[in-house]
Amino acid sequence: SVQAQDAANRFAFKPIQAFSDNTVHVPDGYSWKPLAKWGQPLFPNVPDIDPINGVSVENSNKVFGENTDGMELFVIGDHQVIALNHEYVNNETNLPHNEKGMPKSADDVKILQNLQGVTVMEVAEGEKGWEIVLDSPFNRRIHHNTPMKLSGPAAGSDLIKTEADPNGTDCLGTFNNCGAGKTPWGTYLTCEENFNGYFGSTDPNFAMPEDFKRYGIVAETRYGYEAFDPRFDVSKNPNEPRRAGYVVEVDPSDASSTPVKRTALGRIKHENAAVVIARDGRVVVYMGDDERGEFLYKFVSSGIYVPGGDTSRLLDEGTLYVAKFSDDGKGEWLALTPDTTSMKMDEICVFTRQAASKVGATTMDRPEWVAINPVAIEAYCALTNNTNRGVKTNAGGDEMPVGGANPREKNAYGQIVRWYPENDDHADGKFTWDLFVMAGNPDVHKDTYAGSSNINSGNMFNSPDGMMFDSTGLLWIQTDGEDTNEGDFLGQGNNQMLAGDPVTGRIERFLTAPKGAEVTGMTWSADKRTVFVGIQHPDAPFPDGEGKLPRSTIVAIKRDDNALIG
Ligand code: FEO
Ligand code: CA
Ligand code: CA
Numbered sequence: 001s002v003q004a005q006d007a008a009n010r011f012a013f014k015p016i017q018a019f020s021d022n023t024v025h026v027p028d029g030y031s032w033k034p035l036a037k038w039g040q041p042l043f044p045n046v047p048d049i050d051p052i053n054g055v056s057v058e059n060s061n062k063v064f065g066e067n068t069d070g071m072e073l074f075v076i077g078d079h080q081v082i083a084l085n086h087e088y089v090n091n092e093t094n095l096p097h098n099e100k101g102m103p104k105s106a107d108d109v110k111i112l113q114n115l116q117g118v119t120v121m122e123v124a125e126g127e128k129g130w131e132i133v134l135d136s137p138f139n140r141r142i143h144h145n146t147p148m149k150l151s152g153p154a155a156g157s158d159l160i161k162t163e164a165d166p167n168g169t170d171c172l173g174t175f176n177n178c179g180a181g182k183t184p185w186g187t188y189l190t191c192e193e194n195f196n197g198y199f200g201s202t203d204p205n206f207a208m209p210e211d212f213k214r215y216g217i218v219a220e221t222r223y224g225y226e227a228f229d230p231r232f233d234v235s236k237n238p239n240e241p242r243r244a245g246y247v248v249e250v251d252p253s254d255a256s257s258t259p260v261k262r263t264a265l266g267r268i269k270h271e272n273a274a275v276v277i278a279r280d281g282r283v284v285v286y287m288g289d290d291e292r293g294e295f296l297y298k299f300v301s302s303g304i305y306v307p308g309g310d311t312s313r314l315l316d317e318g319t320l321y322v323a324k325f326s327d328d329g330k331g332e333w334l335a336l337t338p339d340t341t342s343m344k345m346d347e348i349c350v351f352t353r354q355a356a357s358k359v360g361a362t363t364m365d366r367p368e369w370v371a372i373n374p375v376a377i378e379a380y381c382a383l384t385n386n387t388n389r390g391v392k393t394n395a396g397g398d399e400m401p402v403g404g405a406n407p408r409e410k411n412a413y414g415q416i417v418r419w420y421p422e423n424d425d426h427a428d429g430k431f432t433w434d435l436f437v438m439a440g441n442p443d444v445h446k447d448t449y450a451g452s453s454n455i456n457s458g459n460m461f462n463s464p465d466g467m468m469f470d471s472t473g474l475l476w477i478q479t480d481g482e483d484t485n486e487g488d489f490l491g492q493g494n495n496q497m498l499a500g501d502p503v504t505g506r507i508e509r510f511l512t513a514p515k516g517a518e519v520t521g522m523t524w525s526a527d528k529r530t531v532f533v534g535i536q537h538p539d540a541p542f543p544d545g546e547g548k549l550p551r552s553t554i555v556a557i558k559r560d561d562n563a564l565i566g
């Protein structure tokens with residue numbers, strides 16, 4: 001049975017050592033091939049990226065975007081369709097002729113805007129391995145100008161109305177799409193993380209609204225949209241940034257469908273959205289807010305999920321909660337309601353961080369992905385690191401004391417917290433928790449910074465970020481941290497992907513990334529004989545070799561014997 005708990009058989013691979021080189025390594029008996037690279041055509045008759053001039057404005061919404069991140073595979077009839085995120089762009093590589101890659105025209109801005117967002121693409125396995133199906137009707141690019149709907153309690157609110165959208169219901173674009181999620185009804189959830197970075201002010205004397213501070217919205221941006229696209233100039237459109245920072249639902253089965261921003265799930269720097277159905281059929285969505293000293297959230301729908309039934313309001317009506325972790329291994333979910341926060345519902349959904357501060361939630365060490373165990377009632381969150389823990393407050397002024405699930409001052413390594421909902425019900429208001437692992441370096445440190453007892457010289461890592469469970473109940477951990485291989489990080493090599501056994505706590509290294517890259521995003525083929533893994537922002541000329549562009553890439557990994565892989 002796939003649920004067999006025989007510890008000896010849980011890892012089907014021989015763990016690999018740390019590497020500091022410029023390629024991907026996987027265990028003996030496995031191999032990898034690129035599936036999709038930044039600038040690669042998604043449609044027929046579109047050229048590949050030009051290594052000198054980049055992608056033209058005409059083609060910039062017809063190619064695979066930059067910086068691949070969260071992804072999910074959908075089986076739609078006989079087709080396999082991957083929806084995936086393109087988190088951000090490196091200006092210099094996409095506008096190679098501009099100083100520091102800063103836009104000099106509206107077309108330059110459009111190139112950057114088009115190379116981010118979401119790709120939906122059909123893939124198929126042929127004699128040459130996995131490839132994008134170029135003439136598929138599913139293929140689609142969603143970018144910074146794609147029409148979207150706003151729904152839930154903030155839709156229609158004065159807080160998000162603009163001159164172009166006096167009803168507060170129709171917006172353009174999704175931003176800084178980081179982690180992802182998948183609903184049981186076959187939609188893709190793309191999560192807006194560092195959306196603040198796109199909105200600036202051409203007027204240096206413009207008085208920023210008070211709420212911008214907590215979200216880090218400042219006059220100067222590194223993308224420079226505001227100079228040529230007034231929608232991103234907060235001195236002209238002060239409500240525009242309040243229309244970003246949401247979980248966005250995309251229907252990958254219909255390339256003409258309109259994505260929906262689900263404001264009921266809150267406005268934070270969303271990492272991912274991990275969905276599970278509670279015992280009574282309500283929909284539970286766990287979500288991290290990735291910033292030092294921000295919080296972990298949970299949405300519970302009012303309605304019940306009925307397979308084949310109407311799912312259009314499930315993510316619009318419900319209650320948003322924020323986590324409080326007590327030092328005694330217990331915890332509770334604090335509801336964010338007008339009663340508990342003295343805020344109106346639209347305010348709670350737009351100023352979610354401020355609402356959570358009012359109820360006394362626990363400031364966390366940068367909550368990244370949440371993963372839900374499919375074979376046990378428990379969930380995990382990667383707390384990637386927090387070098388300000390115990391020494392500074394967070395940007396909004398909340399304190400970050402050492403303790404509980406965030407036990408280390410100046411935490412450079414990170415940890416993974418696990419919680420067990422009371423009554424084996426993800427909708428329950430209470431939980432108990434423990435730490436699945438504290439990352440560390442036992443070669444360099446002898447104290448708590450050596451890491452927990454399941455960390456050793458052979459499996460050490462820092463900065464856990466992406467996490468996914470496979471169908472057998474193994475937890476896959478992807479890192480986005482320091483790859484200097486020096487000092488505190490000596491012996492840890494490049495960023496990597498490991499597998500952890502929730503039952504024994506054992507962790508083994510499966511993959512190492514090229515220098516400079518993080519590993520992020522993971523999904524499986526329908527037959528589970530291939531796993532797709534994202535390699536984001538390599539420094540070196542990966543995957544095409546010396547003299548070629550470094551390209552963010554999805555790799556397809558298979559066992560040489562074509563056996564199941566998760
Ligand atoms: Fe985009 Fe928190 O990672
Ligand atoms: Ca991440
Ligand atoms: Ca990152």
Ligand code: CA
Nearest residue numbers: 368384465480
């Ligand atoms: Ca990260």
